[in-house]
Every structure is written in structure tokens, then in C-alpha cells.
Amino acid sequence: MSRPQARRPRTRTARGSSMVGRRFEVEVGPVAHGGHCVARVEDRVVFVRHTLPGERVVLEITEGTEGDRFWRGDAVEVLTPSPDRVPAPCSYAGPGRCGGCDLQHVALPAQRELKAEVVREQLRRLARLEVDVEVEAVPGDDAGLRWRTRQRYVDLPGGGRGMRKHRSHDTVAVDACLLEARSGPSYEVRGRVFEVAAVPDQQASFWQVHPGAPETLVGAVLEALDPQPGESALDLYAGVGLFSRFLSEAVGPTGRVAAVEGDRTASGLSERNCPGVLARAGDVGAVLTDGLPEEWARADLVVLDPPRAGAKRAVVEQVVARAPRSVAYVACDPSALARDVASFAEHGYRLASLRAFDLFPMTHHVECVALLTKTRSDLQ
Incomplete structure (x- = not known):
């Protein structure tokens, strides 16, 4: 019942040129375990965050080289949104920002159906x-927010605090986390x-x-x-x-x-x-x-x-x-x-x-x- 330690990204052996930063227009497939959906770039699987099944998006590769079996990416532009897409309540959520939340862009009932x-x-x-x-x-949260009764921040130089980016030790400075409970x-x-x-x-x-x-x-x-x-x-x-x-x-x-x-x-x-x-x-x-x-x-x-x-x-x-x-x-x-x-x-x-x-x-x-x-x- 203890909180699991954050996983460090595995170090992968480069298999050709890096694809990081390359962009592709794709139609998004089904949800997958881990907070992302599956898309394909030609015959390559890409695990894409910040999207929903059925959307058409522009994805940007965040991890992967030419020879890898799969790549990881972020949906940086939504061309055809899902009806279940909502504005993220937190300004720190989204591509390249805080990695603590996977589904702030999804309506709560749809979040639960994706998990199911x-x-x-x-x-x-x-x-x-x-x-x-x-x-x-x-019971106990506020429309999906304010439920973390224990919250961990990264201490930043100068006295500020931050949160980690997804699969990274890089930090994003934040004022507060909307998941943090009030008590x-x-x-x-x-x-x-x-x-x-x-x-x-x-x-x-x-x-x-x-x-x-x-x-x-x-x-x-x-x-x-x-x-x-x-x-x-x-x-x-x-x-x-x-x-x-x-x-x-x-x-x-x-x-x-x-x-x-x-x-x-x-x-x-x-x-x-x-x-x-x-x-x-x-x-x-x-x-x-x-x-x-x-x-x-x-x-x-x-x-x-x-x-x-x-x-x-x-x-x-x-x-x-x-x-x-x-x-x-x-x-x-x-x-x-x-x-x-x-x-x-x-x-x-x-x-x-x-x-x-x-x-x-x-x-x-x-x-x-x-x-x-x-x-x-x-x-x-």
C-alpha cells in the first residue's frame, strides 16, 4: 500500500538517427496501458500522450530512433477532437509540461471508461x-481534483518548487498542484x-x-x-x-x-x-x-x-x-x-x-x- 517510486527511463541503445522532434499527422487508435494511445506512422507503433482514440492529431516524437520497434510521442496539435476532450483544468498539464497527469484533457466519465x-x-x-x-x-475528491493527501514537489534553486516532466528528471516550476488535497x-x-x-x-x-x-x-x-x-x-x-x-x-x-x-x-x-x-x-x-x-x-x-x-x-x-x-x-x-x-x-x-x-x-x-x-x- 506504499506509494511506488517513480521509474527512471530505461537507457536504450541508439538504433540509427534520432527521430525526436519529427512531426507526423496521424489518426489515433485505441487506448493502451500507461497513459497513452496507439498510433501508427507507416508500420511503426507510436505511443502518444495527450490524445484520445479516434482523434486526428499532429504528433511530435519525444523518444525513438530510426531502428526502434516503437516510438513515443505527444499530440502537439489536435486537428479533429474527440467529443470527450475537455480543457485541462491545470495550466501545467500538456505536452512538454508537468508529467504527473495523463488524462486532464479527458472528461471524467471518459477517463473511467478508458481505464476500464x-x-x-x-x-x-x-x-x-x-x-x-x-x-x-x-468519494473524497473534487471532480477528480484535490485528492492527493500526500504530495511531493521538487525543491528548485531560489526556493521555488516544481514537478517532473514525463519520463524525465527535468522539472517544471509550479505554484501548486491541483491534485493536492486541502488536508x-x-x-x-x-x-x-x-x-x-x-x-x-x-x-x-x-x-x-x-x-x-x-x-x-x-x-x-x-x-x-x-x-x-x-x-x-x-x-x-x-x-x-x-x-x-x-x-x-x-x-x-x-x-x-x-x-x-x-x-x-x-x-x-x-x-x-x-x-x-x-x-x-x-x-x-x-x-x-x-x-x-x-x-x-x-x-x-x-x-x-x-x-x-x-x-x-x-x-x-x-x-x-x-x-x-x-x-x-x-x-x-x-x-x-x-x-x-x-x-x-x-x-x-x-x-x-x-x-x-x-x-x-x-x-x-x-x-x-x-x-x-x-x-x-x-x-x-
């Missing part, structure tokens, strides 16, 4: 599943207060940044799993114990919950936040292999809330070895979710339901809660 299409496409391509999904609005995060959910540590840059760790996210995700996970008194539940990548606390209350004194988290500080806090929960700190795969008591060889329920890279096959296999009746997978990356859903399918677990939430308006990011189940006969 990305989730559908990733599951179709990577998990061979046709799934209908709707991205749900979440900090609340660590109270359903009447329960959580202790959350601060990291050195004053960002709180292991807590969702959208004010409506903790309540929304807890509700979605509990609804999906339907935990019963006396059941056992594993909370993997547990952070400070958000899901563990409510799972423990649901399974009651005759049930049991174990919380596994890689960060030792967060794991220690989960012990304080979740009385009676067994907390284990360490790599999730390693803890599942030999870091839990023998009674945890089986579990009725599992929550997975992995980082952006996903749980991956080794952890999936450790989960299915415990034969849970239900697995709730909380995913911040649809491609990682789809790959792990495919791995679960190899062991007989089907995608029973999927919900998606707009926890990051104006950006391409989307949060999903997937329910994976086996039939009772398969669990014998």
Missing part, C-alpha cells in the same frame, strides 16, 4: 478472459484508528493516498471474501494491517489472521494496529515457505495487496498450496493482475468477480479488487 478498457484488454491479452468491468468513482490523510477507518509511520521525506508509508480509498477497499475486500466466524485468513503484503484488522474482527475469537509484510516497521505497526493478529516481517515468498507455524499450512481466505510488479508465480503457488476457498487480490497495475490471474487459473482458481476504482483521477492508474475462487469439490 485497459483493464479489459490486459485480462484479454494476458489471462485469456473476457471480463466486463466498470471503473467506479470514489492530510486520515488514519481512521470504520471507527478504528491506525498508526502509520513516516518515512524520511515526510511521506506517510503504507497508506492509500486518496481519502476515500481505505474505506472503499476494505468494503470491497470484505464483501468479496465474506469472512465467517472461525475461519483463518492470510493478509499478504499487509502494510500496517488495514485489512488484517477487519478480517480479525470478522473471523472473531475462534478464527485467526496472519499478516505478512516485507517492511519491518510496517509489520511492527500492524501488530499494534491489529491485536491478536500474528505478524511476520520478511519477503512474502520466503515467509510463506518456512516462516509461519505449521497450522498455517492451510488457510480459508487470502488477501493479496502486492506492489506494482504483482505477486508473481512463486507467491501464487504458495497461496494455492494452502487451498483457500477465496482469494481477494488488490491490484494497482492491471497487467500484473492479469498475469497473476492467469497463474491462479493454472491451479483451478477462476476470476469470480472484479471491481475497479478510480483512486487516481486525472492519471492512468486504476485500482482493482479481484475475487478468485475454487468450487467446494475442488477444495477437497
Whole structure:
């Protein structure tokens, strides 16, 4: 549940002359994962930001050489706009400006449909599943703005502040970010207060940044799993114990919950936040292999809330070895979710339901809660 670190652009070996700065007139194709749409210049794929499917635009290449398989670009002139195009609310959004937002030029309902299409496409391509999904609005933002309860700026010479450009360490000086919330995060959910540590840059760790996210995700996970008194539940990548606390209350004194988290500080806090929960700190795969008591060889329920890279096959296999009746997978990356859903399918677990939430308006990011189940006969 921690905020992922910004990725640095990969250094690519030049394959011919640079195409950066070249302009082409194109018709834009479908949305793709990552905050851009797909266009083609002759037989070359170009991932284009600041555009919408169906638009005709002039794109400018921002990354790529003659021999690359694909290029990246920005729509610098819109010739035929989509009906879903709107003026960006922020003056710092757009080609060559702040890289924090991908979709400020898109009406909010259309933003959510684009994200839903990305989730559908990733599951179709990577998990061979046709799934209908709707991205749900979440209370707590102001028409897609003012939801970032933690905000990071770059300190500029002379005392100013800035934001990074897309895939760059270059900065754009800004007065303020319209995504920044007017108040900090609340660590109270359903009447329960959580202790959350601060990291050195004053960002709180292991807590969702959208004010409506903790309540929304807890509700979605509990609804999906339907935990019963006396059941056992594993909370993997547990952070400070958000899901563990409510799972423990649901399974009651005759049930049991174990919380596994890689960060030792967060794991220690989960012990304080979740009385009676067994907390284990360490790599999730390693803890599942030999870091839990023998009674945890089986579990009725599992929550997975992995980082952006996903749980991956080794952890999936450790989960299915415990034969849970239900697995709730909380995913911040649809491609990682789809790959792990495919791995679960190899062991007989089907995608029973999927919900998606707009926890990051104006950006391409989307949060999903997937329910994976086996039939009772398969669990014998």
C-alpha cells in the first residue's frame, strides 16, 4: 500500500538517427496501458500522450530512433477532437509540461471508461478472459481534483518548487498542484484508528493516498471474501494491517489472521494496529515457505495487496498450496493482475468477480479488487 517510486527511463541503445522532434499527422487508435494511445506512422507503433482514440492529431516524437520497434510521442496539435476532450483544468498539464497527469484533457466519465478498457484488454491479452468491468468513482475528491493527501514537489534553486516532466528528471516550476488535497490523510477507518509511520521525506508509508480509498477497499475486500466466524485468513503484503484488522474482527475469537509484510516497521505497526493478529516481517515468498507455524499450512481466505510488479508465480503457488476457498487480490497495475490471474487459473482458481476504482483521477492508474475462487469439490 506504499506509494511506488517513480521509474527512471530505461537507457536504450541508439538504433540509427534520432527521430525526436519529427512531426507526423496521424489518426489515433485505441487506448493502451500507461497513459497513452496507439498510433501508427507507416508500420511503426507510436505511443502518444495527450490524445484520445479516434482523434486526428499532429504528433511530435519525444523518444525513438530510426531502428526502434516503437516510438513515443505527444499530440502537439489536435486537428479533429474527440467529443470527450475537455480543457485541462491545470495550466501545467500538456505536452512538454508537468508529467504527473495523463488524462486532464479527458472528461471524467471518459477517463473511467478508458481505464476500464485497459483493464479489459490486459485480462484479454494476458489471462485469456473476457471480463466486463466498470471503473467506479470514489468519494473524497473534487471532480477528480484535490485528492492527493500526500504530495511531493521538487525543491528548485531560489526556493521555488516544481514537478517532473514525463519520463524525465527535468522539472517544471509550479505554484501548486491541483491534485493536492486541502488536508492530510486520515488514519481512521470504520471507527478504528491506525498508526502509520513516516518515512524520511515526510511521506506517510503504507497508506492509500486518496481519502476515500481505505474505506472503499476494505468494503470491497470484505464483501468479496465474506469472512465467517472461525475461519483463518492470510493478509499478504499487509502494510500496517488495514485489512488484517477487519478480517480479525470478522473471523472473531475462534478464527485467526496472519499478516505478512516485507517492511519491518510496517509489520511492527500492524501488530499494534491489529491485536491478536500474528505478524511476520520478511519477503512474502520466503515467509510463506518456512516462516509461519505449521497450522498455517492451510488457510480459508487470502488477501493479496502486492506492489506494482504483482505477486508473481512463486507467491501464487504458495497461496494455492494452502487451498483457500477465496482469494481477494488488490491490484494497482492491471497487467500484473492479469498475469497473476492467469497463474491462479493454472491451479483451478477462476476470476469470480472484479471491481475497479478510480483512486487516481486525472492519471492512468486504476485500482482493482479481484475475487478468485475454487468450487467446494475442488477444495477437497
